Amino acid sequence: MDELTRAICAARDAADPLAPLRAHFDLDAADARGEIYLDGNSLGPLPRATGERVWQVLHDEWGRDLIRSWNTAGWITLSQRIGDKIARLVGAGPGELVVADSTSVNLYKVLAAAMSLAAAAAPATRRTIVSERTNFPTDLYIADTAAKERGFSLALVDADDLPTAINDTTAIVMLTHVNYRTGRMHDMAAVTKAAHAAGALVVWDLAHSAGAVPVSLSGDGTPGSAADFAVGCGYKYLNGGPGAPAFVWVHPAHTARMDAEGWRQPLAGWLGHAAPFAFTTDYQPGAGITRFICGTPPVLSLAALECGVNTMLAAESFGGMAAVRQKSLALTDLFLALVAFRCAGYGLTPVTPDEHARRGSQASLAHPTGGYPMMQALIARGVIGDFRAPDILRFGFTPLYTRYVDVWDAVDRLAQVLESGEWREARFAVRAAVT
Numbered sequence: 001m002d003e004l005t006r007a008i009c010a011a012r013d014a015a016d017p018l019a020p021l022r023a024h025f026d027l028d029a030a031d032a033r034g035e036i037y038l039d040g041n042s043l044g045p046l047p048r049a050t051g052e053r054v055w056q057v058l059h060d061e062w063g064r065d066l067i068r069s070w071n072t073a074g075w076i077t078l079s080q081r082i083g084d085k086i087a088r089l090v091g092a093g094p095g096e097l098v099v100a101d102s103t104s105v106n107l108y109k110v111l112a113a114a115m116s117l118a119a120a121a122a123p124a125t126r127r128t129i130v131s132e133r134t135n136f137p138t139d140l141y142i143a144d145t146a147a148k149e150r151g152f153s154l155a156l157v158d159a160d161d162l163p164t165a166i167n168d169t170t171a172i173v174m175l176t177h178v179n180y181r182t183g184r185m186h187d188m189a190a191v192t193k194a195a196h197a198a199g200a201l202v203v204w205d206l207a208h209s210a211g212a213v214p215v216s217l218s219g220d221g222t223p224g225s226a227a228d229f230a231v232g233c234g235y236k237y238l239n240g241g242p243g244a245p246a247f248v249w250v251h252p253a254h255t256a257r258m259d260a261e262g263w264r265q266p267l268a269g270w271l272g273h274a275a276p277f278a279f280t281t282d283y284q285p286g287a288g289i290t291r292f293i294c295g296t297p298p299v300l301s302l303a304a305l306e307c308g309v310n311t312m313l314a315a316e317s318f319g320g321m322a323a324v325r326q327k328s329l330a331l332t333d334l335f336l337a338l339v340a341f342r343c344a345g346y347g348l349t350p351v352t353p354d355e356h357a358r359r360g361s362q363a364s365l366a367h368p369t370g371g372y373p374m375m376q377a378l379i380a381r382g383v384i385g386d387f388r389a390p391d392i393l394r395f396g397f398t399p400l401y402t403r404y405v406d407v408w409d410a411v412d413r414l415a416q417v418l419e420s421g422e423w424r425e426a427r428f429a430v431r432a433a434v435t
């Protein structure tokens with residue numbers, strides 16, 4: 001480790017095939033302040049194209065062209081257009097994925113769909129939704145609520161116990177592919193196949209996966225490996241801006257069946273109708289994934305999201321998700337190695353798996369005192385990560401703009417925070433509403 005110098009990191013940056021993509025982001029203010037942004041797993045930074053595009057939508061499409069822009073600027077099909085772009089990042093086909101609502105709301109819709117399929121296909125003994133105890137809270141709250149509404153129940157287990165927990169009482173396995181706290185990643189195809197072998201459906205939350213790691217919702221080519229349902233987030237690795245709309249995907253075999261049976265999702269709004277502008281009294285679901293749209297799309301937010309998704313698609317000319325994954329692993333390897341070397345003896349324990357196949361695009365460190373003041377002290381030194389209660393310092397690594405020298409500098413400053421003990425100052429213990 002002695003030989004791993006900042007100069008070596010700078011040389012890696014000089015040889016990095018993805019390096020030109022950093023110019024797609026407006027990190028000027030952060031750079032001027034000497035800040036290192038390691039929180040793109042929570043809120044992606046502003047793409048340079050977004051301001052102009054949103055202004056164009058405001059000024060030209062809304063301001064000048066007014067309501068005709070629903071047709072002339074294609075506002076009415078934005079959800080599908082951006083959905084097709086995101087589909088390329090998660091191994092789904094065109095027409096299979098739409099952007100709508102939030103991840104929480106989309107999860108409610110797909111869980112309702114999965115419960116309907118399970119109720120139609122299986123005996124009343126199969127009424128359990130299995131999930132991970134440490135899944136993101138919104139997933140658990142939504143699943144618990146939706147399950148209780150339909151006579152299902154939610155069973156929470158530790159990730160290691162999943163293989164035994166999935167059995168002939170399991171209707172649905174609902175998991176987040178990459179755990180928000182630990183960064184631990186499930187083997188999507190293997191878990192999906194195990195669930196299918198047990199007769200269950202699978203719902204994946206891709207909030208920490210889309211744009212972060214390679215994902216193939218259509219499976220790995222082996223029987224039973226294609227997922228059933230997926231939802232995901234627009235404001236993290238897709239750089240869509242704060243509160244960006246989310247996405248929803250359903251396997252085409254399920255939407256074909258929904259088409260045949262006229263199945264409607266529980267939030268059957270007018271823009272998920274087959275003919276919204278027929279203004280009929282009766283609801284007729286739109287074909288395929290369209291039925292998962294509910295109300296009027298947030299056009300300004302969608303314009304920003306499209307710019308964010310375009311930053312990810314720009315990587316396609318530089319090696320695509322394979323290159324992104326390779327650099328992501330190199331960045332997290334470097335971070336974990338430098339932390340082990342520079343920060344030993346201060347009680348920080350990595351909770352992100354060493355094994356590449358189990359690691360997402362973040363690195364998390366646990367600390368017995370909690371770690372919140374440490375993260376605040378680090379932020380004061382210009383390294384922006386975040387804190388996840390009760391004890392996790394979380395760092396996101398986003399290969400489109402994170403440099404190897406950023407990793408070196410971040411750990412250098414973390415070491416200074418620890419060595420100086422400055423994190424014990426009272427000002428760093430003051431909790432903000434968002435951590």
Ligand SMILES: Cc1ncc(COP(=O)(O)O)c(C=O)c1O
Nearest residue numbers: 102103104105136176180205207
């Ligand atoms: C795994 C996961 N699911 C869902 C969400 C949030 O969903 P929503 O956009 O509905 O707030 C998050 C937010 O961080 C998340 O980490």
